[in-house]
Amino acid sequence: MSDKRALLGAAGEQLVGSYLMQRGFMCFSPLAPSKRDLLCQIGDRIHGVQVKANSRATKDRDRKQKRYRFRFEPGKNIFYSPLFLPIFACVGMDKQTILWYFNDGYRSHFNIVESAMTHQAQEESFGSLLEELNYHG
Numbered sequence: 001m002s003d004k005r006a007l008l009g010a011a012g013e014q015l016v017g018s019y020l021m022q023r024g025f026m027c028f029s030p031l032a033p034s035k036r037d038l039l040c041q042i043g044d045r046i047h048g049v050q051v052k053a054n055s056r057a058t059k060d061r062d063r064k065q066k067r068y069r070f071r072f073e074p075g076k077n078i079f080y081s082p083l084f085l086p087i088f089a090c091v092g093m094d095k096q097t098i099l100w101y102f103n104d105g106y107r108s109h110f111n112i113v114e115s116a117m118t119h120q121a122q123e124e125s126f127g128s129l130l131e132e133l134n135y136h137g
Contacts, residue, residue: 008053008054008055008093009037009051009052009053011053011093012051012052012053012089012091012093013029013037013038013051013053015053015091015093015096015098016037016038016049016051016089016091016098017029017038019098019126020038020040020049023126025040025041025042026040026041027039027040027041027049028040034048035048035050035074035080035084035085036048036049036050036084036085037049037050037051038051040087042130042133042135043133043134043135043137045133047086047087047133048084048085048086048087049085049087049088049089050072050080050085050087050088050089050103051089051091052070052071052072052088052089052090052091053091053093054068054069054070054090054091054092054093055093055094056068056092056093056094057092057094057112057113057114057117065113065114065115066113066114067111067112067113067114068090068092068110068111068112068114068117069109069110069111069112070088070090070109070110070111070112071108071109071110072088072103072108072109072110073108073109079105079106079108080103080105080108081105082102082103082104082105085103086102086103086132086133087100087101087102087103087129087133088100088101088102088103088110089101090110090112092112092117095117095118097117097118097119097121097122098122098125098126099112099116099117099121099122099125100122100125100126100128100129101125101129102128102129102132102133
């Protein structure tokens with residue numbers, strides 16, 4: 001991974017951790033190398049968080065709208081276990097926005113049109129994630 005990509009990833013993880021802590025959730029970076037970028041305590045459970053960050057949406061030749069593209073796969077056709085890693089965070093760094101997804105164990109690619117990366121969508125997706133995690137704090 002290039003230094004620029006590593007810095008982008010670290011910045012995305014910091015944004016996600018800050019978001020969670022501002023809402024009263026404890027958030028930690030694992031001390032040892034891990035597939036989990038962050039660990040977050042939501043209610044009485046610790047959940048793994050995988051963060052993917054893009055600096056900006058990109059234009060595809062065959063599409064009208066720019067898209068953010070996120071891929072959550074540790075290897076080709078290998079999916080993260082929802083028990084091990086239930087939270088996916090897709091970060092649009094140019095908009096300082098996070099879209100949250102519950103890992104169902106089947107979906108690993110997220111293509112998000114630029115107009116959908118909004119703060120309203122961020123709050124709605126986080127609320128949906130909390131419901132999937134059965135958190136009603």
